[in-house]
Amino acid sequence: MRYKPTFTSIRDPLTAHARPVPAFLRSAVMYQIFLRPFTPEGSLTAATELLPHVASLGVDIVYLCPVMLADDDPRQEYWSGRQRRSGLNNPRNPYRVKDFFTVDPEYGSAEDLRRFVDEVHRLGMRVIFDLVYFHCGPTAVFLEEQPDFVLRDEHGAMRIGKWCFPEMNLANPAVREYFYRNMAFFLRDYDVDGFRCDVADMLPVDFWEEGYRRCRAIKPECIMMCEGLRGDDQHEAFDLTYGFYTQWAIRDMLRGKSDAREIKTAWDQEQLDYPRGFHWMRCFDNHDFAMDTSMHGGRYEASCGKEICDAMLALIFTLNGLPMIYNGQEVADNAPHSIYANREHGRLFINWSRAVTQAGKDRLELLRKLTAFRHRLPALFDAPLRWLDSSAPEQVFAFARTLPDGEVFLAVNIAGETAETAWDATLKPREIIAAGAGVEWPTAADGRLRLRLPPHGFVIGSCLSQ
Known part of the structure; x- marks a missing residue:
């Protein structure tokens, strides 16, 4: 089947119910910042200077992509397929972490990160960090002293997973405690407001449920967002899940692979596969899709046109769930994008000059109307x-x-x-x-x-x- 969950749920989706979410999420709009393309500097300091612009859109939650120390191991057998195919020759993949507690100098210092969070809060927004716990880098800082932190084969070699990275051993209670300390560290030391959890459905749901309980004990309105497709994830662990069914439908409609009926097909299947009241994060572009479209036919704005992208933004703001803007969409950014490009490799940045074009001005106006629409009508989060x-x-x-x-x-x-x-x-x-x-x-x-x-x-x- 085209649309299906990653894993079968233990609960019947037609009778199970997702837990309630904090009231503020019902009218919230999210904005994703990927530091490397966000500014030519690719730094936390430069991004902090743009936060008033983000707030001016009517954004409530900033989602910051990983800023922890990336593994710089040059051996390409430990690079993902997309990383090799990018041709950028950059070993530092933000989703291949070497040290979960240290800010990567590429982006700045720990103090720079604190200033970023403080400015988000000063502007009346919340911020969530990206947790990447399914795997680590091949030279992760704990491997020498804690070899059993990763899965190993019968010969003692690290088990390499889907993306060519060593897989973390969540069956080891010490690994779980290590990650729970990491969550608490971000909440206490950086005052972060929650987490987006990378490929969360590849990890046991009980790990996330306990993590959520511990996070809520520190910050009662902690936000937890799951990148994945597992119906049991919102019984206790998560507030939001990526709306991949509709995101895939949008992609196929924009590429001419499906007609207008596809969006209803995707939405109808959501109703069958997931518990009642499931809470979705809706987007049609993000760091993964922006990179994939750049490598295969061009960014949506460039290959499909501004008008249809306007319509898709209208769609994600009118559907149930919480809408997310990807950085640059507010100016109809059409520049090529790669998560492996930075100021030293490829130099692919948002084309902010689009903000002074008519297309960029029109898009800014549209998004401000759409965020005001969601703020005015919080019932859109789950209305029939x-x-x-x-x-x-x-x-x-x-x-x-x-x-x-x-x-x-x-x-x-x-x-x-x-x-x-x-x-x-x-x-x-x-x-x-x-x-x-x-x-x-x-x-x-x-x-x-x-x-x-x-x-x-x-x-x-x-x-x-x-």
């Missing part, structure tokens, strides 16, 4: 969703979200030509939240209302009573 019939189903998808005071809706034309569909007259909007240029509601000869969307057009409308 109903799909609307489309008389042009291959080109147009549409759905409505049912709120206490009425409904809001989204309609999107993924096609490169104008599309028209029948429209329910009860959904004639009282307010347009956001829309592409040229959206119209003509009346057909039979007197019925229709919706006409320009190429790659979208509209978010409100039918709320107030």
Whole structure:
């Protein structure tokens, strides 16, 4: 099956329920910062100077990609396949950690990281760090004294996992305690507000559940976000999970591999595979997708165009869950991207000059409307969703979200030509939240209302009573 969980859940998803989340998450918007492309310096100090810009978008949570010391082992048998294929010859992969407690000098110092967190908080936002616990670097600092911290074969050699890195041995209680100390260290020494957990479903769920309990004892509103697809993860361990089903559907629609019906297919399968009230983080670009599209056809903004990317942003802000902006999307960044590129290798940075172009100005305006929309209507986090019939189903998808005071809706034309569909007259909007240029509601000869969307057009409308 195209859409399926990574691991089978022990609970029936049709009867199990995800635990509640802290109230502030219901209206929150997240912003991912990957330091290497974020500024030409690629440093915490330079990123700190841009935080007022991030706050101006209406962002509530900053997700900071790994800044702990990366392993610089040059042996390519310990490099991931993407790292080798990048051609950048940079041994330092941020997701191959050498020391989980030390800030990588590439980004700055421990004090620089504290200043970054302090500035996030001063601006009224929260910040989460990236935890990479499934594997480590081949010269990790603990390996000499603690060889049993990693899995080993019958000959005593390190077991090398999916990404060509040594796999951590979570069956060893000492490894679990080591990582629990690491979480507590970040919460206490850096005042971080939570964690994004890399390939979290590759680790035992009970490890994360105990980690969550310990983190909440230190910081009661600690945020835990899972990169993975396991239904049991939100019974106790996590607040949010990556919405990969819809992210994959968006990718295939943008690449012309699927038509507009794909998004409903993905969403419907989510309802079957995951517990009631499951909480999703929604995005369509991030560090992985930006790199993969750069290597295969070009970034979405460059290869697919700004208008359809506008529509996909409207989609992730209108779906259930929490929306995330990837750094640079707010200026319609179209520059090539790689997590292995930095100021010494490749020099691939966000094209911030796009901010002064009309495309960049329009995108900034759109995102500020969308963040205000989410702040105004926190019920969008989990309000019921109903799909609307489309008389042009291959080109147009549409759905409505049912709120206490009425409904809001989204309609999107993924096609490169104008599309028209029948429209329910009860959904004639009282307010347009956001829309592409040229959206119209003509009346057909039979007197019925229709919706006409320009190429790659979208509209978010409100039918709320107030």
